[in-house]
Amino acid sequence: MPNDARAQNYGLMAVNESLARRINARMDFEISASYRGVKGYKRLRSASVLLSAPNAEQMMLFIEAIHEFAASLNGKWLAAKPVEASAQPAAGASHTLSCAQSGE
Numbered sequence: 001m002p003n004d005a006r007a008q009n010y011g012l013m014a015v016n017e018s019l020a021r022r023i024n025a026r027m028d029f030e031i032s033a034s035y036r037g038v039k040g041y042k043r044l045r046s047a048s049v050l051l052s053a054p055n056a057e058q059m060m061l062f063i064e065a066i067h068e069f070a071a072s073l074n075g076k077w078l079a080a081k082p083v084e085a086s087a088q089p090a091a092g093a094s095h096t097l098s099c100a101q102s103g104e
Contacts, residue, residue, distance in 0.1 A: 006060075013056035023059040025051040027066070 013023045027049045030041040053059040 009063075010056055010060060013059055017055045023053045023056055025053075025059060025063075027051060 016023055029044045029047045031044060033040065033042040035042075051059070051062060053062055
């Protein structure tokens, strides 16, 4: 991520932090698609993940970890983990990930 974009993102999150609010973000997934000869990206429905962190620094670390993980998957095939009957989320349920403050 370019340094100017990183600084702008950090500044936006620092405003919420200064107001004693958690930093909340939504991560969407999009696929490249062609519709009537026009190429673009379409958002996958019900695939969003909500991220919540106590401060801007933790959110930036969260974003960097997601980038590094995604980069490590380049060209690798994934397999689904076995599903337990009691562990399945309800259909259409939103997923939320939260960063705990260190020392808690």
